[in-house]
Every structure is written in C-alpha cells, then in structure tokens.
Amino acid sequence: MDFLSAIGIKLASSFLGAVMALVFQPPKNNADFWTRLGFSILAGILFSDPVRDWLKWPVTTENNMAAAGLTALLSWWLMGAVVRVVGAWKPKE
Amino acid sequence: MSIFQLALLGGGVIAAFFAWGNWRAIGWIVALLIDHAVSVAYWDTGLPYAELVAGLCDASVCLVIYALARAEWEIKVLYRLFQGMVLVNMLYLAGNLDIAPKIDHVVYSSLLEVINVLILLSIGGFGRLERIENRDVVSVPARPSLYRTFVALRERRKKAPFWEV
Numbered sequence: 001m002d003f004l005s006a007i008g009i010k011l012a013s014s015f016l017g018a019v020m021a022l023v024f025q026p027p028k029n030n031a032d033f034w035t036r037l038g039f040s041i042l043a044g045i046l047f048s049d050p051v052r053d054w055l056k057w058p059v060t061t062e063n064n065m066a067a068a069g070l071t072a073l074l075s076w077w078l079m080g081a082v083v084r085v086v087g088a089w090k091p092k093e
Numbered sequence: 094m095s096i097f098q099l100a101l102l103g104g105g106v107i108a109a110f111f112a113w114g115n116w117r118a119i120g121w122i123v124a125l126l127i128d129h130a131v132s133v134a135y136w137d138t139g140l141p142y143a144e145l146v147a148g149l150c151d152a153s154v155c156l157v158i159y160a161l162a163r164a165e166w167e168i169k170v171l172y173r174l175f176q177g178m179v180l181v182n183m184l185y186l187a188g189n190l191d192i193a194p195k196i197d198h199v200v201y202s203s204l205l206e207v208i209n210v211l212i213l214l215s216i217g218g219f220g221r222l223e224r225i226e227n228r229d230v231v232s233v234p235a236r237p238s239l240y241r242t243f244v245a246l247r248e249r250r251k252k253a254p255f256w257e258v
Binding site for chain 1: 141142145148149152155156159176179180183190191192254255256258
C-alpha cells in the first residue's frame with residue numbers, strides 16, 4: 001500500500017474514532033472541540049502502528065483502520081484528562 | 094424483512110400513533126428507523142465490521158439529537174439510550190478484535206432490541222405528554238416523585254451544544 005493511501009486510511013479512521021468518543025464526552029466549547037479533534041487525529045496517525053503491534057494484530061488494512069480508530073478514541077479522553085489535570089494544577093488568579 | 098425488523102416497524106407505528114401531532118417526536122422515530130435500516134442493510138452485505146457501521150449510525154443519531162434537542166428528555170433520556178446502543182456496538186466490536194471479552198451474538202442483538210423498545214417507549218410517552226401539554230405546575234406534588242421527574246424532563250434543555258457556548 002502506498003504512503004498516501006495509508007495516511008488517508010489512518011486519517012479517516014482517526015476521525016471516526018474521534019466522532020465515537022465525542023458521543024460519550026462532548027467538548028465544552030469550540031476551542032475544546034478543535035483541540036481534542038486535532039490531538040486525536042494526530043495521535044491516530046502517529047501511534048496507530050505501535051498500538052497495532054502492541055495488540056499483536058496482523059498487518060492488514062482492517063487492523064490498521066481499527067488501530068487508528070482505537071488510538072484516536074482513547075486520545076480524545078486522554079486530552080480531556082490532561083486539560084483537567086493542568087487546570088487543577090494551574091495557580092488560581 | 095425479519096420478524097425483529099417488522100416488530101420494530103410496528104413499534105414505531107404505535108409510538109407515532111401515541112405521539113401523533115408532535116412532529117419532533119415522529120422525527121425521532123423516523124431517525125431510529127433509518128438508523129436501523131442502514132445498519133441492517135450493511136449487515137446483510139456480509140462486509141466486515143458491521144457492528145462498527147451500526148455504531149457509527151447510532152453515533153450519527155446521537156450527534157443529531159445533541160444538535161437539535163430542545164427538551165431535557167431528549168438529552169437525558171433519548172441521547173443516553175442511543176449512547177447505550179453505541180456502547181453495545183463498541184463492546185461487541187472490541188470482543189471481535191480480542192481487546193475485550195467476546196459477547197455472544199444473541200446477547201448483543203437482544204441488548205440492541207431492548208434499547209430500541211426503550212427508545213420507542215420514551216419517544217411515544219414524552220411525545221404524547223408534550224402533545225397534551227399538561228403543565229399545571231400547581232398540581233405537582235411538593236415532595237420528590239416520579240411525576241415531578243417527568244415534568245422536569247419536559248422542561249427546556251439546560252445545556253446548549255458546545256458550539257453555542
């Protein structure tokens with residue numbers, strides 16, 4: 001599979017994974033939405049291969065899609081958690 | 094059409110009958126039926142990850158409800174029920190991908206059918222209540238009760254979508 005197709009599949013799967021996560025944890029405002037979406041898609045594209053290897057899935061198109069979607073879904077929640085922790089540790093003005 | 098699809102269609106017709114005149118409620122019934130039809134159509138093709146497509150269809154309805162809901166019951170009851178269907182689909186998919194324990198197909202289908210019935214009951218019930226417009230606040234009992242809960246769920250939605258914040 002060529003590089004652009006692989007990126008395209010990861011991008012689409014990451015987007016769908018982020019959409020699934022959005023259903024369970026809607027963002028607070030527009031800025032939160034775009035931050036989480038960007039983080040999820042980036043994480044899905046960059047980390048789907050290590051996640052697939054860690055889960056010991058064979059390298060197939062379906063498994064690449066599943067790994068990208070799963071990574072994006074988990075990243076959405078992770079980003080929300082990071083923002084909450086940073087907010088809690090930020091000094092109160 | 095299988096017996097389950099006929100039953101869902103029949104249930105949709107009955108719920109629409111109860112909520113007749115309340116076009117928002119009937120719209121939600123149509124959304125459920127379209128969601129189900131698309132999911133079943135993909136399932137019948139035999140292509141892989143049918144549960145993912147079913148979950149995405151349910152998630153789409155969730156997002157439509159999130160965007161267009163006006164009353165609390167649409168967010169607190171209807172949205173949560175469709176969310177439940179997304180969760181069931183995701184858990185079944187996770188089982189098939191060996192990330193989580195496998196769920197039996199009969200259990201998976203049964204859970205979805207139960208949630209479908211709950212959705213139709215809630216749309217028919219709240220749709221009918223909205224239609225009757227029984228909003229005599231004086232007659233609401235002071236102590237907490239199921240009736241107060243129903244009245245509260247028919248109030249205007251409290252939390253706006255994130256793009257309106």
